[in-house]
Amino acid sequence: xxxxxxxxxxxxxxxxxxxxxxxxxxxxxxxxxxxxxxxxxxxxxxxxxxxxxxxxxxxxxxxxxxxxxxxxxxxxxxxxxxxxxxxxxxxxxxxxxxxxxxxxxxxxxxxxxxxxxxxxxxxxxxxxxxxxxxxxxxxxxxxxxxxxxxxxxxxxxxxxxxxxxxxxxxxxxxxxxxxxxxxxxxxxxxxxxxxxxxxxxxxxxxxxxxxxxxxxxxxxxxxxxxxxxxxxxxxxxxxxxxxxxxxxxxxxxxxxxxxxxxxxxxxxxxxxxxxxxxxxxxxxxxxxxxxxxxxxxxxxxxxxxxxxxxxxxxxxxxxxxxxxxxxxxxxxxxxxxxxxxxxxxxxxxxxxxxxxxxxxxxxxxxxxxxxxxxxxxxxxxxxxx
Numbered sequence: 096x097x098x099x100x101x102x103x104x105x106x107x108x109x110x111x112x113x114x115x116x117x118x119x120x121x122x123x124x125x126x127x128x129x130x131x132x133x134x135x136x137x138x139x140x141x142x143x144x145x146x147x148x149x150x151x152x153x154x155x156x157x158x159x160x161x162x163x164x165x166x167x168x169x170x171x172x173x174x175x176x177x178x179x180x181x182x183x184x185x186x187x188x189x190x191x192x193x194x195x196x197x198x199x200x201x202x203x204x205x206x207x208x209x210x211x212x213x214x215x216x217x218x219x220x221x222x223x224x225x226x227x228x229x230x231x232x233x234x235x236x237x238x239x240x241x242x243x244x245x246x247x248x249x250x251x252x253x254x255x256x257x258x259x260x261x262x263x264x265x266x267x268x269x270x271x272x273x274x275x276x277x278x279x280x281x282x283x284x285x286x287x288x289x290x291x292x293x294x295x296x297x298x299x300x301x302x303x304x305x306x307x308x309x310x311x312x313x314x315x316x317x318x319x320x321x322x323x324x325x326x327x328x329x330x331x332x333x334x335x336x337x338x339x340x341x342x343x344x345x346x347x348x349x350x351x352x353x354x355x356x357x358x359x360x361x362x363x364x365x366x367x368x369x370x371x372x373x374x375x376x377x378x379x380x381x382x383x384x385x386x387x388x389x390x391x392x393x394x395x396x397x398x399x400x401x402x403x404x405x406x407x408x409x410x411x412x413x414x415x416x417x418x419x420x421x422x423x424x425x426x427x428x429x430x431x432x433x434x435x436x437x438x439x440x441x442x443x444x445x446x447x448x449x450x451x452x453x454x455x456x457x458x459x460x461x462x463x464x465x466x467x468x469x470x471x472x473x474x475x476x477x478x479x480x
Contacts, residue, residue, distance in 0.1 A: 096134060098141040105130070106137035108144050116155055130220040140222070143238075186228035186275065189216060192267035200266065205359055206400060215259040218243060228267060233278045240284050249289030257282055295429035300418030302479050305374040307417045312381070318392055319410055320378035322424060324478065325350065325369050326431030326449045329410070329424045330403035334358025335391040340371075340379050347471045348376050352450065358401040365450040370471035373478035434477040444473060 099106050109126040117123065125148070129140045187195070193216050197209050216225075222242045223235040239260075243253045261279040268275050296304070305323055308316035322332050331352050339351045348371040354360045371379050382391050390396045395406050407424055414422045428449060435445045446452070447464050 096138055096141070098145045099129065099137050104132050106132070106134070106141070108141050110145060110148055113152060116152060119155065127224060130222075130224055136221070140224075184273065185230060186271060186273045187267060188225050188227055189219065189231070189263070190225045192228060193263055195270060196263045196266050199270070211255070212259055212263065215256045216263070218246075218256060219260060228264060228273065229275055231264075231278050233282075236278045236282045239279075240282055244284075244288065247289070250284060250286040253284055253288075254286055257284070293423065293425055293429060294421050295433050296414075296418060296422050296426040297430075298434075298479060300422055301427070301430060304414050304417045304422070305479070308374065308378070314382075314386075314392060314394065315410065315413070317378040317381050318406065319414065319424070320374040321350075321382070322375070322427050324373040324375035324431075324474075325371065326428050327352065327369060328361065328365070328428065328450075329407055330358055330401055331360070331365070331450075333392050333395040333403050333406050334401035336389060337383060337386060337391055338389075340383055340391065342371075342380060342383055347467055348379060349467060349471075350375075350379065357396055357399055358403075360450075362450070362452050364446070364452040367447065367450050368467055368470075369448060370467060370474045372471070372474045431477070435473065438473065438476040440473045440476075444470065448474065 096106070098110055099108055101107070106129045107126055108129050109124060111124045112120045112122065129137045131137050131140070186192070193212055197212060201209055219235075219239050222239050223231065236257075240253065240257065243256055244250075248256070257279060261277060264277045264279055267273070268277065301323055305320060308320040308323075318329075318332055321327065322329060325332075327350070334355055334357060335350065335352075336355070339353070340348075341351065342348045350369050350371060352360070352365060352367050352369060354366065360366055386393070392406075395402050410424050411422075414424065432445055432449060435448070444465050448470055
């Protein structure tokens with residue numbers, strides 16, 4: 096395999112500096128990890144690195160622009176000639192920039208904040224290595240994008256990964272006073288690739304699932320039933336306290352959706368009050384009657400963070416056995432929006448019930464919203480008989 100060797104299962108790039116150019120470098124050879132165990136990826140990355148060096152060395156023998164792997168260089172003759180200064184500040188390594196980012200911005204954030212940042216960086220290290228910020232190029236960014244899709248990651252997730260890298264890069268540039276353009280900005284990709292459209296659960300399936308919940312009558316089914324007639328997100332329901340559930344308060348039962356240390360909310364508009372009707376009201380009463388733990392669903396709150404992923408896998412499997420193969424827990428939210436539309440409920444009221452934000456309508460941010468009674472009256476209209 097050209098320009099590479101293997102060490103402890105990982106491949107490394109290696110290239111000896113030509114003797115006629117040795118005075119430009121502080122080392123006799125350039126060597127660094129290619130961050131992969133894959134021979135195919137290692138070959139691709141080593142050939143790209145070698146091509147960049149050959150291109151530069153050809154120019155260096157006449158004149159130069161930018162030194163690939165410049166942190167190995169003793170001098171930058173072009174910058175020295177033009178500015179009379181020493182080599183430019185290349186900024187921190189991306190790994191160090193990530194540590195700085197998490198240290199300063201990671202306080203009071205869920206574990207997923209740090210996990211997502213480190214995962215995004217590990218993906219980039221596999222394609223381009225851990226380099227100083229100034230050494231990353233637009234080619235690195237587009238190669239990174241392509242590699243993410245090759246992994247089978249869908250367009251929506253690729254957007255989140257690229258957004259994380261872009262945020263880390265911008266933060267480090269600002270914090271360290273660097274004059275750098277972010278190569279990960281304005282990287283084109285198709286967000287629709289690999290994204291499946293979530294379908295609402297049909298009314299017939301909702302009724303079948305609700306009836307099955309009544310028969311089973313256990314904590315897992317209480318969570319399904321609670322969500323089925325409320326439109327709550329799964330994490331919102333799974334992270335509730337008993338004290339968040341209010342039964343027959345002034346003649347109306349409701350659930351209070353608010354942030355907790357173990358379960359943050361998706362958006363600011365997610366904090367809301369949702370009336371309880373139909374199967375959701377039945378489930379809420381069963382939870383309050385049978386549970387003295389403090390948590391509405393203790394099995395999903397045994398650590399310092401609500402384990403909604405575990406709940407999602409188990410519940411999705413069960414409801415598919417009752418309803419259609421396309422039924423998912425999130426499908427109840429889509430279904431609730433359709434059910435409210437069918438009774439001619441105003442979109443602004445639907446958004447308030449479901450905690451959907453509508454940044455395109457400034458007027459909706461005025462006032463305190465619809466009353467609990469008004470929401471309750473509309474929710475009663477969508478109960479499936």
